[in-house]
Amino acid sequence: MLETRLDLDRIHAARRVIDPMFLDTPMYPCDALGRRLGCTVHVKLETANPVRSFKARGTELVTSLLAGQGRTDVVCASAGNLGQALGWSGRRRGLNVTVVASRRAPVAKLDRIRALGAELELVDGDFEMARERAADIARERGIRLVEDSLDVETCEGAATIGLELAGAESTFDTVLIALGGGAMATGVGYVLKSLLPGVEVICVQPVGAPAMTRSWHERRVITTESTDTIADGVAGRYPIPAVLDDLLAVADDAVLVHESSIIAGMRMLLEDTGLVIEPSAALGVAAVLEDRDRFAGRHVVTVLCGGNVDLDAYQRWVRR
Amino acid sequence: MLETRLDLDRIHAARRVIDPMFLDTPMYPCDALGRRLGCTVHVKLETANPVRSFKARGTELVTSLLAGQGRTDVVCASAGNLGQALGWSGRRRGLNVTVVASRRAPVAKLDRIRALGAELELVDGDFEMARERAADIARERGIRLVEDSLDVETCEGAATIGLELAGAESTFDTVLIALGGGAMATGVGYVLKSLLPGVEVICVQPVGAPAMTRSWHERRVITTESTDTIADGVAGRYPIPAVLDDLLAVADDAVLVHESSIIAGMRMLLEDTGLVIEPSAALGVAAVLEDRDRFAGRHVVTVLCGGNVDLDAYQRWVRR
Numbered sequence: 001m002l003e004t005r006l007d008l009d010r011i012h013a014a015r016r017v018i019d020p021m022f023l024d025t026p027m028y029p030c031d032a033l034g035r036r037l038g039c040t041v042h043v044k045l046e047t048a049n050p051v052r053s054f055k056a057r058g059t060e061l062v063t064s065l066l067a068g069q070g071r072t073d074v075v076c077a078s079a080g081n082l083g084q085a086l087g088w089s090g091r092r093r094g095l096n097v098t099v100v101a102s103r104r105a106p107v108a109k110l111d112r113i114r115a116l117g118a119e120l121e122l123v124d125g126d127f128e129m130a131r132e133r134a135a136d137i138a139r140e141r142g143i144r145l146v147e148d149s150l151d152v153e154t155c156e157g158a159a160t161i162g163l164e165l166a167g168a169e170s171t172f173d174t175v176l177i178a179l180g181g182g183a184m185a186t187g188v189g190y191v192l193k194s195l196l197p198g199v200e201v202i203c204v205q206p207v208g209a210p211a212m213t214r215s216w217h218e219r220r221v222i223t224t225e226s227t228d229t230i231a232d233g234v235a236g237r238y239p240i241p242a243v244l245d246d247l248l249a250v251a252d253d254a255v256l257v258h259e260s261s262i263i264a265g266m267r268m269l270l271e272d273t274g275l276v277i278e279p280s281a282a283l284g285v286a287a288v289l290e291d292r293d294r295f296a297g298r299h300v301v302t303v304l305c306g307g308n309v310d311l312d313a314y315q316r317w318v319r320r
Numbered sequence: 321m322l323e324t325r326l327d328l329d330r331i332h333a334a335r336r337v338i339d340p341m342f343l344d345t346p347m348y349p350c351d352a353l354g355r356r357l358g359c360t361v362h363v364k365l366e367t368a369n370p371v372r373s374f375k376a377r378g379t380e381l382v383t384s385l386l387a388g389q390g391r392t393d394v395v396c397a398s399a400g401n402l403g404q405a406l407g408w409s410g411r412r413r414g415l416n417v418t419v420v421a422s423r424r425a426p427v428a429k430l431d432r433i434r435a436l437g438a439e440l441e442l443v444d445g446d447f448e449m450a451r452e453r454a455a456d457i458a459r460e461r462g463i464r465l466v467e468d469s470l471d472v473e474t475c476e477g478a479a480t481i482g483l484e485l486a487g488a489e490s491t492f493d494t495v496l497i498a499l500g501g502g503a504m505a506t507g508v509g510y511v512l513k514s515l516l517p518g519v520e521v522i523c524v525q526p527v528g529a530p531a532m533t534r535s536w537h538e539r540r541v542i543t544t545e546s547t548d549t550i551a552d553g554v555a556g557r558y559p560i561p562a563v564l565d566d567l568l569a570v571a572d573d574a575v576l577v578h579e580s581s582i583i584a585g586m587r588m589l590l591e592d593t594g595l596v597i598e599p600s601a602a603l604g605v606a607a608v609l610e611d612r613d614r615f616a617g618r619h620v621v622t623v624l625c626g627g628n629v630d631l632d633a634y635q636r637w638v639r640r
Contacts, residue, residue, distance in 0.1 A: 020489075021348050026368040028341050032435060045368050048346040052594055115352060169340075274372055274596050274627045307594045315635075 004246040005152050006190040011159040018060040019092075022049050023160060027168055027301070033272040037288045040299040042170055043269075044161065047277060047307030051112075053233075054305050055085035055148075058157025058183060062146050063089040065153065072096060073143035077134035079127050079180070079233050080109025081306050082148050087116030098143075100134040102126050106232060106278075106310045126227065128237050149181030149243045158184040162191025165301060172199065174300040176284030179203035179212050179254060180234030182243040184305060189250030203247070203254040204283035206262060209235040213254040215244050230317070231262055233280035233306055261286035267318045269304070278309040279317075324566040325472050326510040331479040338380040339412075342369050343480060347488055347621070353592040357608045360619040362490055363589075364481065367597060367627030371432075373553075374625050375405035375468075378477025378503060382466050383409040385473065392416060393463035397454035399447050399500070399553050400429025401626050402468050407436030418463075420454040422446050426552060426598075426630045446547065448557050469501030469563045478504040482511025485621060492519065494620040496604030499523035499532050499574060500554030502563040504625060509570030523567070523574040524603035526582060529555040533574040535564050550637070551582055553600035553626055581606035587638045589624070598629040599637075 015023060026045040034041040046054035059082070066074055075098040076086050083099035090097035097118040101110060102125065113120050121137070123129045131147075138145035148154050165175060165188065175192060177185045189201040205213040208229030214222040221244055227235040247254075265282030269275050284302030288295045335343060346365045354361040366374035379402070386394055395418040396406050403419035410417035417438040421430060422445065433440050441457070443449045451467075458465035468474050485495065485508065495512060497505045509521040525533040528549035534542040541564055547555040567574075585602030589595050604622030608615045 021346075024344065026341075026346065028369050031370065032432075047594065048365050048368055049348050050351065112352075270596070271631065274367065274629070276590070276594050276596055309594070311591065 002190060002193055002249050004186065004190050004249050005242060006155060006159060006187065006246065008191070008194055011156050011163060011191060014061055014156045014160055015163065017064045018057055018157065018160065022056045022060065024164060027164065030273050033268055036268060036272065037285070037295065038292050039288065039295045039297060042172060042301045043273060044165065044301055044303045045275070046161070046303060046305050047275070047281070051081070051084040051088050052307040053081040053085065054158060054161060054184065055081045056088055057160050058154035059085040059089035061153040061157050062151060063093045063095055066095060066144055067093040071144055073141065074146055075100065075134050075137045075143055076146040076148070077101070077127065077130040079235065080105045080113070081233055081308055083113040083118060084109065084116060084308070086146060087113055087118035091117050098137060100130040100137065102130050106308065108310045109308045112308065127235060149183040150240045154183040155187040157187070159187030159191050161303060162188040166191055166195040172299045172301045174200045174202060174295070174298050176287055176300055176302040177201065177203050178234055178280045178283040178303065178305050179205040180280065181236055181240065182212055182247050184303070186243060186246040186250055188303065190246070193250045200252045201250060202287065203251050204287040205234060205254065205256055206231045206283070207256045207258050210256050211237050212239045212244070212247070213256050215239045216247055216251060216254040219248060230259060231279035231283065233278060255287050257283060257286040257290050261289045263317045264289055270318055275304065276307055276309065276314065277304050278306045281305045281307065322510060322513055322569050324506065324510050324569050325562060326475060326479060326507065326566065328511070328514055331476050331483060331511060334381055334476045334480055335483065337384045338377050338477065338480065342376045342380065344484060347484065350593050353588055356588060356592065357605070357615065358612055359608065359615045359617060362492060362621045363593060364485065364621055364623045365595070366481070366623060366625050367595070371401070371404040371408050372627040373401040373405065374478060374481060374504065375401045376408055377480050378474035379405040379409035381473040381477050382471060383413045383415055386415060386464055387413040391464055393461065394466055395420065395454050395457045395463055396466040396468070397421070397447065397450040399555065400425045400433070401553055401628055403433040403438060404429065404436060404628070406466060407433055407438035411437050418457060420450040420457065422450050426628065428630045429628045432628065447555060469503040470560050474503040475507040477507070479507030479511050481623060482508040486511055486515040492619040492621045494520045494522060494615070494618050496607055496620055496622040497521065497523050498554055498600045498603040498623065498625050499525040500600065501556055501560065502532055502567050504623070506563060506566040506570055508623065510566065513570045520572045521570060522607065523571050524607040525554060525574065525576055526551045526603070527576045527578050530576050531557050532559045532564070532567070533576050535559045536567055536571060536574040539568060550579060551599035551603065553598060575607055577603060577606040577610050581609045583637045584609055590638055595624065596627055596629065596634065597624050598626045601625045601627065
């Protein structure tokens, strides 16, 4: 019995609340990519939806709950993807959505948050500064603050990916999950450890944003002064204790990868699968690139968690 | 009662034969694209699978049938996508697959056909020359020739897209379908006209490869001397009479679009949805671009039928 904040029955129930558009996403083998990586590779594609990331799985739950409680307003901090997802789910349920983001977030993400009708407030600092400002707004206005990874619905939403992996026909032995705040890693990890305990759950974070990975290895919260990575979606500095506890219960490993590997991963995914993904979604491929021996001959699934990227930056990264 | 070679019961049955990996593909609204086009737009995404096109829906049926008959060899002509799909489906069922293609087909398509283990023979002429050569091979070796659009299984496979459209929650009024040999247009069109007769089925072909569209308008087979389009997937010159008959029964219109519109469509799909698609898959968006008044305020679904493209050429096309 895994001791976490997660619960299989609730995760199954979540599937009935989430718009089917965000569920049962494509999962398929990529032979060419596997040949290059020296292992069998399936991708689980979370970018083919209106918000281009898995985050709506969680915001569908959160906003459904809020609407049921008669709430009218909600605020979140976002690196860019949660804000879009909350904008989408909130609009559908008549909620006024406010998103706080860093001015340094990709323009594409900020534009799309606005386009979804959310009120966008920018802060000069990084994601952690946006988190503080969002909390202030929630207090000032007396409205609900959605906290990614801390609010269990965000983990349960992501965990529905785990149900889909566990129900897949293919028999994989490893799942590679991008690690940021931890909602996806704990959610997917919990389901896999519950239903397919033999599958290794490996979390991947950039060397330039290692707070959660270091915390996992030291089994206590480690914060960092700054972050330095193109993988903007996972660049937090203050791990949440309750999420770390869950991660300790469900992850088999947490590894760090270099920017060059993330870029190589994005390029390979474009060349071998035709998919444009954001840096965070290339973390899994990057992990294989940095430790080929470990993955040789194995059957890995890598979750392509998001595809929100500034095209100019993307072109620079993938150009040879 | 529609008089065609197609049958709803057989199309429903096809779903049980086709690998689920190729079924129930993502369908979702693209607000940003819709704003630019002046209508509501859903995309039906057929590129997120190992062969990056809808063609495996048909080859799953064909190869299942052949394997059931104890056949060991099969040959087809292909513009590039059918060959990959037949390679995939054939390999899975232990069939030796031979593909004949034009030497001018995109290198990416040819490479992937080889990578799937198919024997690839190149001809110096265009797709119609490949069709002749494939027929010769079938006769010489006494093996089964798969003929796209003529073999009803290729239409039935494509028609399963129509079932998914008809079962979708959203209420669209127009479906835009790339028109080449006619398998997709007749298959999807047949299902829609059977289940959602109020939906307008519009086929789209490049001005540079207009044979089937001209044939549809004149209600008799019109061939052309040559083709000139980047939409290699739909560049046939000799419409098949039986397929034209079906198309006459199910299509509401067939329109031609210019190369510049196809390129603009590819660029918009990249910018507004993050999807890399091949020229044939941009035909629907191109049709809206060329006749905005016709589509103003309507709710269209465009089927993104393939994503096999040479990246260098693609970059040239979409670069501003």
